[in-house]
Amino acid sequence: MTSTLVSISSKAIASAGDAAGKRSSLVPTVAGLGLLTALLLFPSIAAALDETFYVSFVTRILIFALAASSLNLILGFGGMVSFGHAAFFGGGAYIVGMLSIEVTRDIGLLPGTQSAWVAWPTTMLACALMAALIGAISLRTRGVSFIMITLAFAQMIYYLFVSLKTYGGDEGMNIGTRSTIGFGLSLSDDATFYYVVLALLVVSMMLFRRLVHSRFGNVIRGIRENETRMEAIGYDTYRYKLVCFVIAGSFAGLAGALLANQNTFVSPRMLDWHQSGLLIMMVILGGVGRLWGGVVGAVVILLLEEILSEYTLYWQFWLGSLLLFLIIVAPKGLIGLADRAFKGGLK
Amino acid sequence: MNTPLLKVESLVKRFGGLTATDQLSLDVAQGELVAIIGPNGAGKTTLLSQLSGAMFSDEGRILFAGEDISRLPVHRRVHKGLARSYQITSIFKSFTVLQNVALAVQSRSGTSMRFWAPVASERDLLEAALAIVTDVGLESVAERPASQLSHGQQRQLELAIAIATGPRLLLLDEPMAGMGREETLRMVELIHRLKQRFTILLVEHDMDAVFRLADRIAVLVYGRVIATGSVEEIRNNREVRQAYLGEELTV
Structure with a gap:
């Protein structure tokens, strides 16, 4: 009995994770370490090749990877298709921008700060609060209503900032400088900023990984699978969904704070529904409910956008066509496709 | 007399003009297996939904171990010891x-x-x-x-x-639904074993299974309990035979 249990529970550990856990974990581990090494060396290589533009470009990818991964927590793992994630992504950008602009312009609405140690956690907290409010109302609905109500909330925030002339209105506002972090480091240096973003993404992904495999993650995945039954076995599903929504909102806020720093500029375009749509595309393309889905989606979409726009003015048409094609051949996302190819190769 | 584990008092549920549960009262004692039978549309699943909390009742009370749980949401009732299984596998x-x-x-x-x-x-x-x-x-x-x-x-x-x-009380909604002969027998045996440990309210169409398992049977027609009694009493109840069992048992 005990030995069966040990074997069963160890197998259960493997299968409790995302489906990738079932297969040999060596290949992903090696690939992951290789990728991380490459990312760590990247700024030096770019500098050596005199192509430092690409450091900013990869930073942008990492930021979107974080935003898309936070969306994947609710959309992928929780089955809540939110069409308003830009509210937190763009909202986070604005909060950092507003705090920073107070220092130079002294509008007096907020205590200003340019310290990353104050501004970024404040942003996360503010976005968590915003997500708690929006979630508390939106999560009373399901399905299409939920999609529409989250979209409506995000558009409300979009129009709010379009009309706030103090913060640049529809033209947006320049922030001037990036946040300060002390220790003799300056985020104005693109390589330093790159490493900070990379570190935050890695830490966030590690947290998400713990989260997905925790008791809480188990409940969230159960709700995606069968919410009615989750209630019938004693879970207050609304509460768990709300907490998940808040966590996702605060990490999207962090990504937004980074984006504002990256661009030293914020505009209502960051809050627009196109932005929410882009994040959804990234998640779907990468893999819904797969830990790395958001990351893969962000990499592929932003790379395609960059490459295609080099060659043609009509790059959006080609990007759309390519995405359509990819969704058809890989309905479970690129990670799902890789899984299938890998499994086929082993047979 | 001990308080029953489940006491349903004059429960009512209306859907527009239709009264699905009509002044329904029912007791289930600790350790008992009560089966609810009745023709299609008698309101059996509606009753289970009201008991489990998936649907609130328009009138009446549900007492569980003496406590009024009529307004508690599903998950709170589960933690009180009320669990439900579904007719359509969930x-x-x-x-x-x-x-x-x-x-x-x-x-x-x-x-x-x-x-x-x-x-x-x-x-x-x-x-x-x-x-x-x-x-x-x-x-x-x-x-x-x-x-x-x-x-x-x-x-x-x-x-x-x-x-x-x-759970302290299991609400089983047609556990034999869609099963073959062999599978039904196994399920009957399983429920028979569970009966030693749990109080059970069983909704079931399979009469053989009901007659084998039930301590008491309640017959539900148009949202009302028209008769309750032991297996023997229900088998021999003229009204029940006319209303529901019909020819099935006169053979």
Whole structure:
């Protein structure tokens, strides 16, 4: 009995994770370490090749990877298709921008700060609060209503900032400088900023990984699978969904704070529904409910956008066509496709 | 006399002009297995939904162990000890059998607002789940995704999930639904065993099963209990035979 249990529970550990856990974990581990090494060396290589533009470009990818991964927590793992994630992504950008602009312009609405140690956690907290409010109302609905109500909330925030002339209105506002972090480091240096973003993404992904495999993650995945039954076995599903929504909102806020720093500029375009749509595309393309889905989606979409726009003015048409094609051949996302190819190769 | 574990007092549920549950009263004593029979549309599933909390009642009260639970939401009633199984199998298809049951065990073992420790490392959850999986006879498929089980096995899992919440009263909605002869016999045997440990309210169409399992039978027609009694009494009740059992038993 005990030995069966040990074997069963160890197998259960493997299968409790995302489906990738079932297969040999060596290949992903090696690939992951290789990728991380490459990312760590990247700024030096770019500098050596005199192509430092690409450091900013990869930073942008990492930021979107974080935003898309936070969306994947609710959309992928929780089955809540939110069409308003830009509210937190763009909202986070604005909060950092507003705090920073107070220092130079002294509008007096907020205590200003340019310290990353104050501004970024404040942003996360503010976005968590915003997500708690929006979630508390939106999560009373399901399905299409939920999609529409989250979209409506995000558009409300979009129009709010379009009309706030103090913060640049529809033209947006320049922030001037990036946040300060002390220790003799300056985020104005693109390589330093790159490493900070990379570190935050890695830490966030590690947290998400713990989260997905925790008791809480188990409940969230159960709700995606069968919410009615989750209630019938004693879970207050609304509460768990709300907490998940808040966590996702605060990490999207962090990504937004980074984006504002990256661009030293914020505009209502960051809050627009196109932005929410882009994040959804990234998640779907990468893999819904797969830990790395958001990351893969962000990499592929932003790379395609960059490459295609080099060659043609009509790059959006080609990007759309390519995405359509990819969704058809890989309905479970690129990670799902890789899984299938890998499994086929082993047979 | 002891207070009954479940006491339903003049329960009413209306859907527009239709009264699905009509001044229904019913007692279930601790340790008893009460079967509810009745023709299609008699309001059996509606009654179970009212009892489990999926639907609130328009009038009347539901007392569970003496406490009025009429306004409690589903999940609160589960923690009071009221569990329900579904007529249409409702399981977690991409989870393994063991994970299905462990999820229900997790619900009664402390808070699930834990974000760090991997759930798969919680030995006691898996142990408790494995014991229940073994109990319902699914240990050989414990590691399979629930979607790969046969219909009969999925029905067993349906029951295992309900048991895993640690109920005092089990509400079973047609556990034999869609089962073949063999599977039905196995299920009857399983419920017979569960009867030793749980108080059960059973809704079922299979008369052989009902007659084998029930301590008491309540006959539901148009949302009302038209008769209650022992198996013998119901079998011989003229009104019941006319209203429901019809020719099935006169043969």
